[in-house]
Amino acid sequence: MAKEDRGFASMDRNKQREIASKGGKAAHQKGTAHEWTSEEAREAGRKGGMASHRRKQEQQGGEMGGNETGSNPEQMIGTDNLP
DSSP, X not given: OOGGGSXXXXXXXXXXXXXXXXHHHHHHHHTOSOOOOHXXXXXXXXXXXXXXXXXXXXXXXXXXXSOTTXXXXXXXXXXXXXX
């Protein structure tokens, strides 16, 4: 049996969703599920958007500019202490 033919990732997408849904419901019933605050959700969305933007720039070979120096856009946030 090949590695690709076993485990959760090799299952049909609908079967994966069904199993994951059961796990989420069980965690909520048990009281151990994570409940996102609006601040956590906002931060996660921001990070996802930045990662998506970074991938898009890399696919285009940096044509859009802004990241040629290797600087991390996340590091540029909150730079109010610059001269």
